[in-house]
Amino acid sequence: MLxxxxxxxxxxxxxxxxxxxxxxxxxxxxxxxxxxxxxxVNLSFVxxxxxxxxxxxVMVFFVMTVAAAEAAVGLAIILAIFRHTKSVDLKNINLLQx
Amino acid sequence: MNPSWIWLTIALPFAGFxxxxxxxxxxxxxxxxxxxxxxxxxxxxFAVAASIFAGLWTHPPEEPIVxxxxxxxxxxxxxxxxxxxxxxxxxxxxxxVTGVGSLIHIFSVGYMREDPxxxxxxxxxxxxxxxxxxxxxxxxxxxxxxGWEGVGLCSYLLIGFWYQEKANADAGKKAFIVNRIxxxxxxxxxxxxxxxIGSLEFxxxxxxxxxxxxxxxxxxxxxxxxxxxxxxxxxxxxPLYVWLPDAMAGPTPVSALIHAATMVTAGVYLVARTSILFxxxxxxxxxxxxxxxxxxxxxxxxxLRQYDIKKVLAYSTxxxxxxxxxxxxxxxxxxGVFHLVTHAFFKALLFLGSGSVIHAMHHAYHATHSxxxxxxxxNMGGLSKYLPATYWLMLLATFAIAxxxxxxxxxxxxxxxxxxxxxxxxxxxxxxxxAFGVAAALMTAxxxxxxxxxxxxxxxxxxxxxxxxxxxxxxxxxxxxxILGVLSVIGGVLNLPEFVGGLSHQGLEKWxxxxxxxxxxxxxxxxxxxxxxxxxxxxxxxTAIAGLVAGWKATLAKPITVAKAAHEEVGFARxxxxxxxxxxxxQSLIVRPLVAIxxxxxxxxxxxxxxxxxxxxxxGGLARALGWLGGRLQSGQLGLYVIVFVAGAVWLLHAxxx
Numbered sequence: 001m002l003x004x005x006x007x008x009x010x011x012x013x014x015x016x017x018x019x020x021x022x023x024x025x026x027x028x029x030x031x032x033x034x035x036x037x038x039x040x041v042n043l044s045f046v047x048x049x050x051x052x053x054x055x056x057x058v059m060v061f062f063v064m065t066v067a068a069a070e071a072a073v074g075l076a077i078i079l080a081i082f083r084h085t086k087s088v089d090l091k092n093i094n095l096l097q098x
Numbered sequence: 099m100n101p102s103w104i105w106l107t108i109a110l111p112f113a114g115f116x117x118x119x120x121x122x123x124x125x126x127x128x129x130x131x132x133x134x135x136x137x138x139x140x141x142x143x144f145a146v147a148a149s150i151f152a153g154l155w156t157h158p159p160e161e162p163i164v165x166x167x168x169x170x171x172x173x174x175x176x177x178x179x180x181x182x183x184x185x186x187x188x189x190x191x192x193x194x195v196t197g198v199g200s201l202i203h204i205f206s207v208g209y210m211r212e213d214p215x216x217x218x219x220x221x222x223x224x225x226x227x228x229x230x231x232x233x234x235x236x237x238x239x240x241x242x243x244x245g246w247e248g249v250g251l252c253s254y255l256l257i258g259f260w261y262q263e264k265a266n267a268d269a270g271k272k273a274f275i276v277n278r279i280x281x282x283x284x285x286x287x288x289x290x291x292x293x294x295i296g297s298l299e300f301x302x303x304x305x306x307x308x309x310x311x312x313x314x315x316x317x318x319x320x321x322x323x324x325x326x327x328x329x330x331x332x333x334x335x336x337p338l339y340v341w342l343p344d345a346m347a348g349p350t351p352v353s354a355l356i357h358a359a360t361m362v363t364a365g366v367y368l369v370a371r372t373s374i375l376f377x378x379x380x381x382x383x384x385x386x387x388x389x390x391x392x393x394x395x396x397x398x399x400x401x402l403r404q405y406d407i408k409k410v411l412a413y414s415t416x417x418x419x420x421x422x423x424x425x426x427x428x429x430x431x432x433x434g435v436f437h438l439v440t441h442a443f444f445k446a447l448l449f450l451g452s453g454s455v456i457h458a459m460h461h462a463y464h465a466t467h468s469x470x471x472x473x474x475x476x477n478m479g480g481l482s483k484y485l486p487a488t489y490w491l492m493l494l495a496t497f498a499i500a501x502x503x504x505x506x507x508x509x510x511x512x513x514x515x516x517x518x519x520x521x522x523x524x525x526x527x528x529x530x531x532x533a534f535g536v537a538a539a540l541m542t543a544x545x546x547x548x549x550x551x552x553x554x555x556x557x558x559x560x561x562x563x564x565x566x567x568x569x570x571x572x573x574x575x576x577x578x579x580x581i582l583g584v585l586s587v588i589g590g591v592l593n594l595p596e597f598v599g600g601l602s603h604q605g606l607e608k609w610x611x612x613x614x615x616x617x618x619x620x621x622x623x624x625x626x627x628x629x630x631x632x633x634x635x636x637x638x639x640x641t642a643i644a645g646l647v648a649g650w651k652a653t654l655a656k657p658i659t660v661a662k663a664a665h666e667e668v669g670f671a672r673x674x675x676x677x678x679x680x681x682x683x684x685q686s687l688i689v690r691p692l693v694a695i696x697x698x699x700x701x702x703x704x705x706x707x708x709x710x711x712x713x714x715x716x717x718g719g720l721a722r723a724l725g726w727l728g729g730r731l732q733s734g735q736l737g738l739y740v741i742v743f744v745a746g747a748v749w750l751l752h753a754x755x756x
Contacts, residue, residue, distance in 0.1 A: 022740050030736075094734025 006047035013040035027078045027088040031071075038067045099149040101163050101184045104235060107143045107150075107196060108182075111227040114139030118221035129216050136220030137203035140227060144196040151189050159185065160612060162301055164237045171240065175296060183237030183300060187613045190435060190606070191234040191367055194442050198359045199227050201578035205450050206351040208575035209457060219259060219349065226252035230360050234367060239288045239298040242368070246284065246332065249361045250277050256356060257348040269347040276341040280331015284368075287324035290317070291375075304374050304616050313378045313620060322375050322382035325368065326389075333365030333419045336393045340681060342416055346408040350453030353408060358415045358449050359442040366422040366438050370431045373617035377429055380621070384525060387427025387518065391531035391538075394420030396678075398541035402548070403674035405661065406473045407452045410549050414499065415445060417538055421514055424535055428528065429621040430517030431614050432593070432607040437510035439606075440589040444498040444507055447582035451492035454571040454579065455553060458485055462560055462567040470561075474661040475549065480558035484568035487576045489554045491583040496550050498586040500543035501642040503635075506589030511539060512638050513595065513625075519634060520624040536641055543645025544652075551653035559660045 013036055020033030042060045049056035082088050117135050121128050162185035171178040203223060210219050226249060233245025250273075258270030292298055294317065295306045311318040329335070334342035345357045356362070369376055369386065376383050397416035404410045418441050425434035458481070459472035470477050482489040498505035501512065515535050522529040558565055570576070593605035611618075626634060659665070667675045676682075731742075 018744055022737055022744060025737070090736045093736075097732060097734030 003047055003051065007044055010040045010044040010047065013037075013043065025090045027081065027090055027093075030090065031074055031078065034074075035067060035071070038063055099146065099153060101150050101153065102165055103146060104150060104165060104182050104184055104192075105167060106146045107192065108228050108231045108235065110139040110143040110146070111224045111231070114224035115221050115228060118217050118224060122215070122217035122221050126214065126217050129211070132217045132220050133207050136224060137200065137207060139224060140196065140200040140203045143227070143231075144200045147192045147196045150184070151193055154184070154186070154189050158609070158612065162237075162613070164299075164301060176292065176298075178238055178240050178298060180241055181237040182235040182241075184235070185613050186610050187367075187370060187435065188234050190439065190610070192231065194439055195227065195230050195234065195360050198442050198446050198582070199230075199355060201581055202351050202355040202359070202446060202450065205354075205453070205575050205578045206349075208572050209351055209453055210349060213349075215259065219256075222252055222255045222259070223352070223355070226256070226356060226361070230364075233364055237299060237301070239284075239291065239300075242371075243281075243284060243288070246328075246364065247281065249356070249364065250274065250281075250332075253277075253345065253356050253361055256352040257345045259348050259352065263347075266347040269341075269344040273341040273345050276338050277331045280328040280338055283324040283327025283331070287321050287328070290321045290324070294321075300371060303372065307374045307378065308616070308620070311375075311378055314380055318375060318379045319381050322372075322379040323385065325372060325375070326382060326386055329365030329368050329386075329423075330389065331365075332368075333362050333423070334393075334416050335365070335389050335420060335423060336396060339393060339397065339416050340684060343409055343412040343677070346406070346412045350408065350449060350456060353412070354446045354449030354453065357412070358445040362415065362419060363422065363438045363442070366419065366426060366434050369423070369426040370435050370614070373426070373429075373431045373614055374620065376426070377617035377620035380525075383427050383429060383621070384527065385427070387424050387521075387528065387531050390420040390423025390425075390427055391518070391534035392420070393417065394424060394538040395534045395541070396420075398538040398545065400674055400677050401545040402541060403667065403671050404545075405475050405664075405675075406471075407455065407475050407478075407549065407553060408449075408473055410475075410545055411445070411448055411452060414448075414542065414545065417542060418445065418499070420538070421511060421535065424518055424531055425514035428514070428517040428521045428531075428623070429617070430514060430623050430625075431617060432610045433510065433513040433517050435610065436593045436606050437507075437514055439592060440498070440506040440510040440586070443582055443589050444495040444505075444586040447491060447495040447579060447586050448499065450575070450579055450582065451488050451495065454485060454488040454575055455481060457571055457575070458568050459560065461569070462564040465567040466561070466563050468561065468564065471661055475552040476658055476661040476664055477559055478553045479556045479560070479658065480554070481568065482554040483558075484565075485554075485570045487570055488579065491576075491579045492554075493550060494583050495586050496546045496646075498589070500546055500646055501539055501638060502646070503639050504590060506586055506592075508639070508642070509590035509593060509595060511535075512635055513593070515539075515638060516625050516631065516634055517623055519630075520626050523624065536638065539638065540641050540645040543642045544649035547646045547649025548653045551650055552658060556654055556658070559658065 017033045017035075017037030017040060020036065021030055024030055024033065042063055045056035045060045045063070078088060081093060085092055114135050118132055121132055121135075162183050164181055164183050166179040166181035168180050169177075170180040203220075206219065206223065210216055213219060229245045229248025229252060231245070233242055233249060236242035236245055254270045254274040257273055258267045261267045261270075288298060291303065295303060295310050297303070297306070307318075311321075327338075331338045342357060342362065346353055348357070376386065394417045397413045397420060401410050401413035401417065404413060418437070422434045422437050422441070425431075425437055455478065456472050459478065462468075463470050463472055494505070498507040501508045515532055518528050518532040518535060522532060558568075560568065591605075593607055625631070666672070673679070
């Protein structure tokens with residue numbers, strides 16, 4: 001019965017995440033937006049599991065595990081970048097420009 | 099000896115080439131060894147050839163003996179063995195090449211003795227003979243073609259033998275390039291024959307040609323015309339004759355062996371060898387005869403006004419080759435081969451005799467450090483006193499080439515002219531060719547007597563100091579001349595006509611009959627008989643004698659000035675002296691436009707513009723431009739990547755959901 005609103009909320013959160021990734025330049029904020037997108041997806045998994053069985057809930061655990069690993073690696077990279085450039089602004093990080 | 103030993107005749111000169119070639123590179127001073135090996139291998143080859151010929155003589159084979167040596171080409175339906183063919187025709191050529199070749203090799207020992215390139219000379223000469231024998235013994239067109247190209251190579255090497263002078267090297271290149279045009283014809287003819295008959299073996303061609311081609315059809319005419327293009331290149335016929343006079347840049351024995359006696363007759367041999375094809379193509383035969391007759395007349399007229407002794411003989415050779423083509427074009431293949439043989443005798447003698455004269459002149463000028471032209475007849479005169487043996491022998495050869503009875507040239511030339519006259523009954527145009535032949539005979543007699551008169555008679559013009567040094571050539575040079583002199587005189591007995599004893603059915607004609615019979619079935623020869631024959635013979639003899647007398651009287655009528663004091667020619671004589679300006683015409687009509695097209699179009703446009711510009715640099719530029727475009731996407735701005743990515747994802751989602 002809460003499926004519709006849950007999915008709408010999930011879509012809104014996901015969109016905020018996407019727009020954040022697209023327009024923000026701060027690496028930390030960008031990172032948070034990625035997490036937001038992951039959790040928006042988690043929300044839709046859980047919401048849909050009431051209708052389609054527990055598979056979705058199991059998948060949520062996997063996503064959280066991967067998100068944790070990704071956070072560890074990602075934060076380490078950001079830290080390394082900060083040490084190198086004294087900035088986490090992505091505008092300055094364009095070494096691969098063609 | 100068994101004919102299966104025939105490969106020895108090729109292997110011996112080739113071994114000589116290897117030995118002399120190694121000596122030329124490693125030990126050029128070893129002249130004694132070279133003098134033994136060079137002529138030695140040829141004499142051995144001649145001995146082998148003679149003993150095989152003797153065997154054939156006692157037991158003439160009905161069918162050609164084909165001796166496969168090894169499998170050479172196997173591709174699809176094409177099967178070519180490297181095999182040799184012994185029959186009556188190749189046996190005659192074998193004897194001429196090894197016999198005359200041996201004599202010229204012996205002469206060269208004396209003539210080239212002081213040359214620093216002595217070993218190299220004999221290496222080339224031996225190699226030439228090996229290739230020439232492959233040419234005449236090859237049992238199929240591809241094997242013949244190997245020899246055909248090989249003799250062309252040796253001709254090039256020997257024309258440019260004294261390559262330090264640019265003119266000689268250029269003459270070699272000219273010969274090579276002009277011959278390429280002819281070779282193209284032979285190749286096309288070969289492809290067409292393989293396409294229609296499926297085999298390139300001569301025996302198969304003889305067997306299948308009558309059923310594979312319609313006599314007088316387009317196909318057979320095209321094939322034979324292409325074959326004749328090759329023959330015209332190799333045998334120096336109009337329009338490809340221009341290389342032969344220039345080829346006189348080579349040493350005189352080379353002129354005698356390659357550019358008079360053997361290689362240049364390869365075209366005549368090829369026509370006789372493929373006589374079955376030519377006899378089925380009357381139009382081509384007419385072209386062959388026409389080109390031959392025209393060349394005979396044209397070259398003889400140029401010979402009237404040349405002063406270089408070798409140039410006179412060169413144009414004479416072109417003219418005599420024209421006679422041979424007149425013969426084979428009139429379907430008198432045996433007459434063409436007969437003239438080939440007698441011409442080999444007397445023209446080799448004339449060239450070697452001129453070599454002896456040049457040798458003496460060169461020594462005289464060398465002794466006095468004079469820079470006069472040793473080959474210019476205006477500088478000679480009265481040499482009969484100094485070179486009596488050479489003089490008498492060359493006089494015999496002059497009678498032979500002029501066609502004075504009973505010298506050898508009389509019989510062979512008479513037979514060709516009779517055959518042309520006889521064919522006139524069928525195609526009246528052959529009467530014109532016959533008339534050309536008679537006119538050429540008159541000129542031949544004239545310029546030969548002019549040569550003799552300018553060289554050997556009258557006052558000596560060499561110079562008073564130089565006269566002391568004029569001397570007869572050594573015995574090693576005059577010896578071969580004597581043998582050739584005997585052959586020039588009696589060569590006619592090879593094929594005596596009926597009126598001298600009815601032997602014509604026992605001579606060369608009879609001997610060649612098994613080879614030429616299939617062609618004779620297609621296009622029989624009607625020799626004139628009775629009073630017509632007598633009139634023709636008397637007319638030919640009178641023509642020859644008239645030409646000789648006229649040449650003698652006209653040359654000695656007024657004193658001759660030496661070369662350096664000579665006046666410029668005037669009127670038509672000037673045109674003749676400049677060889678009708680044919681070289682200049684070719685230069686401006688063919689060579690220059692070709693060079694211009696090559697430079698402006700092929701080089702500047704096609705090569706530099708299209709291939710280098712569009713092809714090589716163009717593909718590189720295209721890759722760079724594409725890379726630059728791709729590089730613009732790679733801005734390094736993460737936000738942009740994400741926007742593009744999201745846009746793509748949305749578009750994909752949209753496409754999937756729809």
